[in-house]
Amino acid sequence: MDLHLDTLDRHFSLPKTGKVEMMRPFSWLRRGAADFMAHPLPSLGYGILTVLTGWLVLLVAASYVYLSTFSVTGYLLLAPLCAAGIYELTSEREEGRETSFAQSIHDLMKNFGQLAFMGAILGMIAIAWERVSAILFALFYGGEAVTMDGFIHALTGEYALFTVAWFIGGLVLACVVFALTAVSIPMLADREVDVITAMMTSVRVVAENLPAMLLWAATIVVLTVIGFATFLVGFAVIFPILGHATWIAYKDLVK
Template identity: 45%
Template sequence: MHPRFDFPVRGLPLPRIRHVAAAQPLSWLKAGWQDLRANPLPSLAYGLLFALGGDLIILAALEHPHLISVAISGFFLVAPLLAAGLYELSRSHGEGEKLLFIDSLRCFRRNGQSLAFFGLFLGLTMLFWERVSAVAFALIAIDTPAMASAYLSDILLNGEHLAFTLTWLLAGGLLALFVFAISVVAVPMMLDHDTDAVTAATTSLRAFSQNLPALLLWAGLIVGLTLFGFATLLFGLVIIMPILGHASWHAYRDLVE
């Protein structure tokens, strides 16, 4: 039996959480694809922005190869907030409306204070992980190769620093899982209701704890599809990120009453 977190935040009762089937994330992906087809131009515009963000990550990593893994993990950390416009497109489509790209950007002005606070938390989390990783890699690295691939091969793949590699990957994975748990429905909820960031994050944590099989699968799909997008020289992100963004809205609608 999963733990429950049915306590009030700021004196208000938290919304009820629905239980979904373990395979429900596949339905979310299907719904995300349908939303992409219904809003092709604005959705692909967001996908292009994500791909350009990935380009910036790669360019930064070429200059500073020790940042490549941190930059990619940071991409996962801030993506839920950056996808707010995609949530707005899905919300409007569900209500029978069709928005232009510029119209979807107005969602950031709705409940902007809560979104900004949550974004600040995500940014500080990314900065914390970057500093921890920089110090950790500096302690074991003697010479820093000019190319990111050579650096990662020397540090992570030659077996000399196996204990460090496993510890670092475990710590990063746990941090990413925690951020996923408090954000999986948080941003859509803040857009759908005038909800503060603490209530949204608490609701997200409850949804995660009460739907572990489905949301662990959902986390794995997000990571796997995003990494596939990077592997396609970022071209895949143009389509993958809009689908994931739209699907995340449907995840919220299924999980939160």
């Protein structure tokens, strides 16, 4: 099953995209792990930075429940952008060049403006979700001070309607962001293209490879849950492996 978006070709000059079988994401993950092992130190550098950033964000927002949920969402929204340096590591290896953390940062500068624009778009999405979360909390909690115990109680208690609304909103947001970023950020790191072209290419890739991309999204969710279950420590390895795998997926799907 796929949803070919022919209308995109009439409005954008998009690169050719390919189709893959449903189980291809497991190959991306396996090859991503192999790339991680090929240059573990610079990859771990990005992973450790991700863990430290996550700890800092959660520490700052720990006293405010809706800010904590927003922080987690923002963390997940901006993580693909942070992986841009990891994409460069894999690119350097493919080209037979020496890989290093410093070199990967340097290589990001070739299309930094568009990457920064993408970061601004994701940042605005994160802020919009924070506002929606705040409104939902105000509506369903009737102005009460929301504690973590109260939030947990809302999952099955008197605020069950809030829980449903909040999770549906989060799910819709996650689907939209995934469609826009599945291959757009590695594309921006790889080519001198604009953000709109990269995002529309990503949307078409997802539409044309819906079974494989749904499996890929589910894989990312499972690994992300594992990362949070380990108090973010697992992201030191999970994050770079997913970064390498995403680059491989991009190369597989965009010609």
